Amino acid sequence: MSAADTTEKPRDAAHGTIEVSIWRGRDEGRYETFRVPMRESQTVLDIVTHVQRHLDPTLAYRFACRVGVCGSCAMTVNGRPRWTCRTHVSKVVENGRIEIGPLANLPVIKDLAADMSPFFEKWQEAKGAFTPSKTREADIEPISPETRERKIIDAAIECINCGVCFAACDTVRWNEDYMGPAALNRAWTLVNDVRDAGNAARVHAVAQGGGCHACHTHQSCEQHCPVGLNPTASIAGLKRRTMQAFIRGELE
Amino acid sequence: MNVRLYVLQRATALLMVPLILGHLAIIFYATRQGLTAADIFGRTKGSIGWAAYYAVFVIAASVHGAIGLRAILREWGGLTGRALDLAMWAFGLVLLVLGLRAVYAVVV
Numbered sequence: 052m053s054a055a056d057t058t059e060k061p062r063d064a065a066h067g068t069i070e071v072s073i074w075r076g077r078d079e080g081r082y083e084t085f086r087v088p089m090r091e092s093q094t095v096l097d098i099v100t101h102v103q104r105h106l107d108p109t110l111a112y113r114f115a116c117r118v119g120v121c122g123s124c125a126m127t128v129n130g131r132p133r134w135t136c137r138t139h140v141s142k143v144v145e146n147g148r149i150e151i152g153p154l155a156n157l158p159v160i161k162d163l164a165a166d167m168s169p170f171f172e173k174w175q176e177a178k179g180a181f182t183p184s185k186t187r188e189a190d191i192e193p194i195s196p197e198t199r200e201r202k203i204i205d206a207a208i209e210c211i212n213c214g215v216c217f218a219a220c221d222t223v224r225w226n227e228d229y230m231g232p233a234a235l236n237r238a239w240t241l242v243n244d245v246r247d248a249g250n251a252a253r254v255h256a257v258a259q260g261g262g263c264h265a266c267h268t269h270q271s272c273e274q275h276c277p278v279g280l281n282p283t284a285s286i287a288g289l290k291r292r293t294m295q296a297f298i299r300g301e302l303e
Numbered sequence: 304m305n306v307r308l309y310v311l312q313r314a315t316a317l318l319m320v321p322l323i324l325g326h327l328a329i330i331f332y333a334t335r336q337g338l339t340a341a342d343i344f345g346r347t348k349g350s351i352g353w354a355a356y357y358a359v360f361v362i363a364a365s366v367h368g369a370i371g372l373r374a375i376l377r378e379w380g381g382l383t384g385r386a387l388d389l390a391m392w393a394f395g396l397v398l399l400v401l402g403l404r405a406v407y408a409v410v411v
């Protein structure tokens with residue numbers, strides 16, 4: 052059944068069903084098939100929610116905002132990592148079928164809920180936390196949106212921590228030391244933050260074995276990032292910055 | 304790959320670009336002119352210029368190739384730590400010895 056000819060029907064009416072395969076279990080498991088009514092403007096998250104509310108209440112998955120802000124609903128949809136709350140079924144359905152699994156490159160807690168711990172541990176490794184250079188008593192530092200640094204930050208700051216890029220990156224899959232696109236993208240925003248006092252340690256951290264130089268510039272992260280960020284460009288920036296630091300003898 | 308290996312690999316790549324182009328030009332020239340082995344040896348034997356050209360080439364290729372192989376072994380071979388660095392050094396040294404031996408054979 053195609054998703055196209057739906058305009059005449061009432062907004063909520065089901066028009067046919069879709070065959071949905073959903074991963075059940077942990078790292079060991081299998082795909083289980085359900086039939087879910089198709090609706091207009093239905094998202095992949097709507098499908099998962101339908102299965103859990105009407106077909107199998109034991110299905111585990113994760114979401115919060117449903118509007119593409121919180122970054123908690125990412126899953127593998129027909130082989131690609133996506134934010135499921137903003138992914139329309141009509142865009143991804145293939146031959147009336149859809150396969151939904153947990154996010155790749157992460158351990159599975161249960162069913163569609165991946166364990167995000169490694170993702171956030173890498174974030175810490177890349178020194179992704181702001182290091183203040185002033186105390187709370189100091190005045191707020193005005194930052195002009197026109198400065199070069201702030202423009203670089205603007206291009207990279209809107210990360211929602213969804214882990215889609217982490218799941219899309221082959222280097223993450225091959226090299227468990229690799230910090231991954233999101234953590235390095237975050238490090239790049241802080242490297243350009245004139246208020247941050249932690250950049251010596253940060254540049255040192257991302258110049259190590261699992262840091263920015265492990266990136267192969269595949270641009271898979273950029274291809275998949277749902278908010279349109281370009282971690283590859285941020286990582287290229289870190290490569291330049293660490294190279295300068297290395298040549299000036301500022302590392303080690 | 305850390306920043307040191309990255310810089311070394313990029314630097315040797317940069318160094319090899321003109322060397323490779325020169326090397327290809329030399330091959331074309333030698334075959335077009337129908338130079339015999341004796342002709343070639345006649346020009347290379349005792350030449351400090353040719354010795355330097357190919358010695359630099361061999362060193363750059365050994366460093367570049369060993370670092371590249373290290374990345375492949377890390378990602379596709381699952382090698383880590385000391386074993387990984389040993390493999391890199393071993394491969395690099397083999398390339399270096401084989402290459403320098405060949406340079407020695409044509410210039411000395």
Ligand code: SF4
Nearest residue numbers: 220266267269270272
């Ligand atoms: S560009 Fe780098 S971070 Fe992005 S997918 Fe490729 S290897 Fe991973």
Ligand code: SF4
Nearest residue numbers: 210211213214216276
């Ligand atoms: S960079 Fe993009 S894909 Fe990666 S975690 Fe942030 S928002 Fe998600």
Ligand code: FES
Nearest residue numbers: 117121122124136
């Ligand atoms: S549920 Fe918040 S981003 Fe999808």
